Amino acid sequence: MEALEKQDTATLSVQSQDGERLLLTLTGPLDFHNSARLWDKAIGALSHHSFGQIVIDAEKIRSCDGGGLALLFEIQLWAREHGKSMELHGLKKEYADLLKNFTPEAFLAHRTARHKSIPFPEEIGRATVEFWQDFQEQVGFIGQAFVALVTSILRPWRIRWKDVFWVAEHAGANAVGIVILLGFLFGLIITFSSALPLRQFGVEVYVSDLAALALVRVLGPFITAIILAGRSGSAFAAEIGTMKINNEIDALETMGLDPVRFLVVPRLLATTVVTPLLAILANLAGIIGSAVVMLSLGFTLRTFITHVESAISPPDVYSGLVKCFVFGLLVSGVGCLRGLQTETGASAVGISTTRAVVSGIVLVVVAEGVFAVLYHFLEI
Amino acid sequence: MSRNESIIRVEHLTASYDDTVILEDISFEVRQGEVFAILGGSGCGKSTLLRHMIGLREPDQGHVWIDGEDMIGADEPQKTRILGKIGVTFQGGALFGSMTLLENVRLPLEEYTALPKAAMDLVALMKLELVGLREAHHRMPSELSGGMQKRAAIARAMVLDPAILFLDEPSAGLDPITSAELDRLMLQLARQLSVTFVIVTHELPSVYAVADRVILLDKERRGIAATGAPAQLRDDKTNRAAWQFFHRQIGDQSMHIKEGRIGNGKPSFRTK
Ligand SMILES: Nc1ncnc2c1ncn2[C@@H]1O[C@H](COP(=O)(O)OP(=O)(O)OP(=O)(O)O)[C@@H](O)[C@H]1O
Ligand SMILES: [Mg+2]
Numbered sequence: 001m002e003a004l005e006k007q008d009t010a011t012l013s014v015q016s017q018d019g020e021r022l023l024l025t026l027t028g029p030l031d032f033h034n035s036a037r038l039w040d041k042a043i044g045a046l047s048h049h050s051f052g053q054i055v056i057d058a059e060k061i062r063s064c065d066g067g068g069l070a071l072l073f074e075i076q077l078w079a080r081e082h083g084k085s086m087e088l089h090g091l092k093k094e095y096a097d098l099l100k101n102f103t104p105e106a107f108l109a110h111r112t113a114r115h116k117s118i119p120f121p122e123e124i125g126r127a128t129v130e131f132w133q134d135f136q137e138q139v140g141f142i143g144q145a146f147v148a149l150v151t152s153i154l155r156p157w158r159i160r161w162k163d164v165f166w167v168a169e170h171a172g173a174n175a176v177g178i179v180i181l182l183g184f185l186f187g188l189i190i191t192f193s194s195a196l197p198l199r200q201f202g203v204e205v206y207v208s209d210l211a212a213l214a215l216v217r218v219l220g221p222f223i224t225a226i227i228l229a230g231r232s233g234s235a236f237a238a239e240i241g242t243m244k245i246n247n248e249i250d251a252l253e254t255m256g257l258d259p260v261r262f263l264v265v266p267r268l269l270a271t272t273v274v275t276p277l278l279a280i281l282a283n284l285a286g287i288i289g290s291a292v293v294m295l296s297l298g299f300t301l302r303t304f305i306t307h308v309e310s311a312i313s314p315p316d317v318y319s320g321l322v323k324c325f326v327f328g329l330l331v332s333g334v335g336c337l338r339g340l341q342t343e344t345g346a347s348a349v350g351i352s353t354t355r356a357v358v359s360g361i362v363l364v365v366v367a368e369g370v371f372a373v374l375y376h377f378l379e380i
Numbered sequence: 381m382s383r384n385e386s387i388i389r390v391e392h393l394t395a396s397y398d399d400t401v402i403l404e405d406i407s408f409e410v411r412q413g414e415v416f417a418i419l420g421g422s423g424c425g426k427s428t429l430l431r432h433m434i435g436l437r438e439p440d441q442g443h444v445w446i447d448g449e450d451m452i453g454a455d456e457p458q459k460t461r462i463l464g465k466i467g468v469t470f471q472g473g474a475l476f477g478s479m480t481l482l483e484n485v486r487l488p489l490e491e492y493t494a495l496p497k498a499a500m501d502l503v504a505l506m507k508l509e510l511v512g513l514r515e516a517h518h519r520m521p522s523e524l525s526g527g528m529q530k531r532a533a534i535a536r537a538m539v540l541d542p543a544i545l546f547l548d549e550p551s552a553g554l555d556p557i558t559s560a561e562l563d564r565l566m567l568q569l570a571r572q573l574s575v576t577f578v579i580v581t582h583e584l585p586s587v588y589a590v591a592d593r594v595i596l597l598d599k600e601r602r603g604i605a606a607t608g609a610p611a612q613l614r615d616d617k618t619n620r621a622a623w624q625f626f627h628r629q630i631g632d633q634s635m636h637i638k639e640g641r642i643g644n645g646k647p648s649f650r651t652k
Contacts, residue, residue: 032540036494065541067495070503077502094572102509110505110514344522345477 010034010061010068014045022051024075027060030068039071046078054079059090069095073102080104081111138359142333145264149272152265163266171232171267171332172274176281178231182223183282187215187289195297204297208304209311211290216312220283221320222368224275225327229360233335236267237356240339241349249340264336268329275328276321283320319380323371330367331360387412387544387576388433393442395425395432402428404602405442408595413574415566415590417581417610419625420597426580427471429597430548433578434468435459447543464492467537471548471580475521475532481508482517485536492540507535510565512558527553531562538569544576545569551583559583563590584626588614596622 010028017023024042028034046054056075061068072088079086091099118126152159191211198204240263243249252259287308294304338356342348386409395403402425410416418426431437433444435451444451446462454462475484485504489495495503508514511531521529534550551559563586569575570590581587587594587610594613598605598621605621606613613619614626 032489032493032495036496036499039496039499066503066507066539067493067499070495070499070506073506074499074502097568097572102506106509106514107502107505110517345520347478348522 010038012038012042012045014041014049016049016051020051021053021055022046022049023055023057025057025060027062029062030064030071032065032067035067035071039074042071042075043078046075046082052084054084054086056086056088057090058088058092061091061095064092064095069099072099073104073107077104077107077111081108138334138337138363141337142330145260145268145333145336146329148258148260148265149268152261152269158261159269160262160266164270167232167267167270168274170235171228171271172278175227175231175274175278179224179227179278179282180285182227183215183220183285184289186219186223186282187211187286187291188293189289190214190219191290191293195293205299205303205307208290208294208299208307212287212308212311213316215286215290216283216316216320218320218368220286221279221323221327222364224279224282224324225331225364226361228271228275228278228328229331229335229357229364232271233331233338233356233360234353236332236335237338237342237352238349240336241342241352244340244342245344245348259340264333264340267332267336271328271332272325273328275331276324279321279324283317315380319371319375323367326367326371327364330363334359334363385412386410387447388578389443389445390433391443391445393429393432393444394440395428395437396440397428401440401602403432403597406603407442408604408607410576410578411592412576413570414592415570415577415579417579417587417591417594418597419581419587419594420605421599421625424597424599425602426597427548430468430546430578430580434466434546435462464540465542466544466546467540467542468546469530469533469537469548469550471552475529475536477521480518480520481513481524481532481535484521484532485539488536488540504535504539507539508532510538511535512561527555527558530554531558534562538575541573542575544578547577547579549580549582551581551586556585559586560589566590584628596625 008029010026010030013025015023015025022045024045026038030038054075056072058072064072072091076086076088078084088096191207194210195204195207198207240249243263249259249263252262291301291304295301335356338352338359342352388410389407390409391407393403393406394401406429418429420426428437432439433446433451435444435454438452442452447465449458449462451459451462475481476487479487482501482504485507486500489500489503493500505514505517508517511534513528513531513535516524516528516532521532524532530550530553534547537545537547551562554562566577566579567590570577577590579591591610593608594606594610595604596606596613597603601621606616606619608616610626613622616622
């Protein structure tokens with residue numbers, strides 16, 4: 001058994017001959033395992049001795065795989081790099097032939113070429129410019145898509161209605177459950193958490209006014225937009241991104257079909273229609289949630305309804321729904337944009353999906369702020 | 381194991397997708413150190429056969445013996461041992477998109493050897509050199525042409541010097557010169573190091589240049605239409621499928637051979 005093992009280990013002996021020649025004798029099977037073992041020893045020996053010529057005795061190398069060849073080649077490279085001459089004796093013809101495929105000069109060129117790194121300030125500068133360009137691109141694309149949407153609506157027979165309904169079902173109908181659930185919970189939570197402080201002043205009956213107003217004007221549309229970004233914006237980016245990777249977008253273009261009209265318009269159209277509808281459901285569910293808390297605090301349903309009725313007026317509701325059109329447009333627009341921007345590679349679709357959700361939410365928050373200011377000046 | 385002993389044996393293999401039987405009861409063997417080509421029309425089941433030979437799919441029936449071990453029904457350690465002896469490239473390349481070429485090729489080395497990092501890089505670079513891609517080692521797969529991806533995949537498949545290499549259409553999408561270089565490399569490895577190659581290919585020049593033996597699959601027969609050395613099949617006038625394939629004729633054009641070259645007026649093809 002021991003003898004067998006000995007046969008399977010390669011050995012390396014180093015012999016310095018009168019400071020002139022360094023003799024490396026290799027024996028046994030020079031496979032990956034053995035060359036890994038001998039690598040550092042062999043390369044280390046080269047730098048620890050002084051000599052003018054390296055001689056490798058390869059007579060007793062029984063077999064040699066990619067690892068062994070690499071070791072022999074590395075010694076050759078080292079010799080070339082340090083201006084020493086090298087002789088290789090007795091390597092079996094098949095391996096010697098294989099080794100002839102590699103020229104040391106070409107490989108040495110790689111070693112000297114180092115990758116340059118970018119200084120930190122330059123990186124910040126680049127990132128800023130990229131961010132700004134990206135923002136411009138987003139706004140530009142959404143504008144372009146909106147124009148395409150309007151022109152399509154003016155020529156409704158050119159719209160792919162089947163796709164519109166498909167998207168409406170997936171982005172709208174299938175989201176009803178989660179929208180109602182979240183709306184209800186939000187109504188419940190804001191009413192409950194504001195009722196306790198207001199109770200100290202004995203005015204907790206006005207909590208229903210506050211909650212209803214907040215839900216209808218801000219929270220309902222906002223929740224809907226966030227859900228849309230998470231569910232549909234990401235889905236659009238993934239769908240279109242996958243098409244991009246499979247060259248399907250290129251195929252559309254070479255057939256003379258505009259991807260924006262073909263893919264983006266149906267998605268924009270469907271989402272701008274379903275978002276306000278979803279927001280109405282979110283509002284209703286939120287008010288019901290609020291009612292549940294108020295009833296449990298001992299108020300009657302009649303009191304609750306009277307307060308809600310007096311708190312919100314039709315403009316409050318409409319202003320919320322108008323926002324929803326814009327949110328739907330932004331979220332689906334940026335989702336499609338991220339899809340179309342997908343680069344190649346396995347991780348590309350994942351990156352696009354993430355960017356779609358993040359950009360969607362950021363745009364919605366920014367738009368929310370713009371609307372707040374706008375409504376303030378319009379006194380709605 | 382010496383040359384000319386069989387290293388792969390496929391026995392009575394039946395393969396299907398759902399209800400569609402693609403290959404029915406086929407048997408053949410591949411010898412150590414030969415270049416073995418699987419030929420056949422598009423969609424006849426070449427890739428399917430390859431998938432079964434490397435254990436990616438379980439056949440409905442039959443066995444695949446690789447170097448004396450049965451691939452079918454092997455347990456995990458056994459399978460890992462068998463897989464250690466083979467290298468595979470797929471029709472689509474299947475490089476990892478998030479890694480550079482060098483990292484792709486280096487990955488098996490990192491998992492299976494204890495070489496120092498610089499040594500791994502050198503081994504990987506040498507394999508890339510063999511397929512002519514050393515200069516592109518730092519690029520991402522998505523930045524490469526289809527043919528370059530294919531060659532990189534071949535470099536990755538042979539980085540651990542497996543005894544058997546399975547290549548699905550290695551020279552599809554390559555120019556004639558690169559494809560000839562690949563042929564030369566295959567021959568060198570097969571003749572000098574006794575590496576066994578199982579290749580799926582459509583390139584007839586490449587088949588004549590490298591293949592020791594071929595099998596021709598036939599879609600209608602769901603099996604092997606012909607086996608033998610390529611030149612021998614090319615000149616075999618009794619096998620209709622082989623004649624059509626090697627002389628690039630479609631269906632009825634065989635009439636033309638019958639009259640023109642074989643010429644005695646009688647149909648001399650075996651009919652099914
Ligand atoms: N995953 C799958 N599910 C169902 N059927 C499949 C699947 N993969 C392949 N097939 C069918 O099996 C048959 C053989 O396919 P295979 O990919 O093996 O062909 P091939 O000979 O490699 O063709 P090509 O030369 O075009 O690559 C085809 O008819 C194909 O439709
Ligand atoms: Mg195939």
